[in-house]
Amino acid sequence: MRQLESIEFCAGAGGQALGLEQAGFSHVLLVDNDLDCCATLRANRPGWNVHCSDMTEVSNLGIKGIDLFAAGLPCPPFSIAGKQLGAKDERNLFPAALRLIAETQPKFVLIENVRGFLAKSFAQYRAELRAALAQLGYEVDWCLLDAKNFSVSQSRSRVAIVAARKPYWKHYSFPKSTGKSPQNVGELLSDLMAANGWEGIDTWQSGANAIAPTIVGGSKKHGGPDLGPTRAREAWRKLGVNGGSIAEDAPMPGFDGPPRLTNRMVARVQGFPDSWMFTGKKTAAYRQIGNAFPPPVARSLGVSIRQAIVAAEAFDEAPLAAE
Numbered sequence: 342m343r344q345l346e347s348i349e350f351c352a353g354a355g356g357q358a359l360g361l362e363q364a365g366f367s368h369v370l371l372v373d374n375d376l377d378c379c380a381t382l383r384a385n386r387p388g389w390n391v392h393c394s395d396m397t398e399v400s401n402l403g404i405k406g407i408d409l410f411a412a413g414l415p416c417p418p419f420s421i422a423g424k425q426l427g428a429k430d431e432r433n434l435f436p437a438a439l440r441l442i443a444e445t446q447p448k449f450v451l452i453e454n455v456r457g458f459l460a461k462s463f464a465q466y467r468a469e470l471r472a473a474l475a476q477l478g479y480e481v482d483w484c485l486l487d488a489k490n491f492s493v494s495q496s497r498s499r500v501a502i503v504a505a506r507k508p509y510w511k512h513y514s515f516p517k518s519t520g521k522s523p524q525n526v527g528e529l530l531s532d533l534m535a536a537n538g539w540e541g542i543d544t545w546q547s548g549a550n551a552i553a554p555t556i557v558g559g560s561k562k563h564g565g566p567d568l569g570p571t572r573a574r575e576a577w578r579k580l581g582v583n584g585g586s587i588a589e590d591a592p593m594p595g596f597d598g599p600p601r602l603t604n605r606m607v608a609r610v611q612g613f614p615d616s617w618m619f620t621g622k623k624t625a626a627y628r629q630i631g632n633a634f635p636p637p638v639a640r641s642l643g644v645s646i647r648q649a650i651v652a653a654e655a656f657d658e659a660p661l662a663a664e
Contacts, residue, residue: 347409350396354381354629357413360639365647377621384618397437410447413634439473449646450504453634458500480510488635490518493612494529495553513649516641525550526580530606539592548581553610558631566627587627612637
């Protein structure tokens with residue numbers, strides 16, 4: 342099988358990029374406007390072609406007919422945590438995405454966003470997006486996927502918007518649950534929590550017997566290195582975790598009370614391998630982790646897209662993709 346290639350915008354800390362790499366995609370270009378995110382991408386994959394710039398300013402890439410155009414567009418325009426201004430929000434990057442899709446003419450498009458994108462108030466916006474993609478020659482649909490159904494120890498629902506040229510679209514279907522229950526928080530994090538010899542690890546692990554609530558990353562303007570608003574912190578409290586801040590290290594011997602999570606623990610809850618590094622200070626690193634697309638979910642989407650491309654090309658339909 343030939344090597345499949347992709348480009349990605351708003352790549353963040355690499356959650357989607359890593360998952361797509363695991364699914365068999367080679368990244369020709371990754372773009373993000375955050376210096377810490379770009380440093381994280383380069384630190385983990387020195388061979389990746391990372392450009393630190395704003396998506397709205399990117400053009401004339403000289404790339405056409407790429408296998409996959411991927412993007413993790415900013416969520417505030419559709420998030421219930423924001424003002425849900427949609428198309429009126431200055432952070433809405435769907436117009437930039439459509440411009441770049443028209444320029445690069447990929448076989449498939451994968452855009453990740455928050456569940457608020459599916460709100461009734463955005464029905465007209467979704468209809469306009471469907472029409473715009475159809476004008477570019479794409480079929481499109483969206484699906485709400487929960488990370489816990491893909492072996493991620495967290496309840497995290499995100500919308501996957503997938504589009505493809507017609508010869509490829511008929512071979513595509515959204516990934517289903519892996520059918521494997523994720524580990525609970527105690528099982529997942531016990532080794533990290535016990536790393537410094539904390540005597541309370543067994544009691545803590547037995548109480549942390551459910552999966553995590555949604556990790557909240559916040560933004561540069563709002564939110565910090567904590568595990569989210571009041572409701573999220575209460576859910577963490579029931580798991581025996583102090584969600585008020587992020588710890589530098591695991592609890593030490595003699596520690597009493599609910600422990601805090603470290604960034605490495607949060608990254609594991611997000612589905613990142615322990616080998617994945619996050620650059621920048623603690624708050625910057627936490628935001629990168631909290632705003633990431635869980636790699637296992639991205640991998641499942643990437644596998645479904647790869648299978649559709651392979652199936653279409655096996656039937657010699659690829660030449661029709663440019664029509």
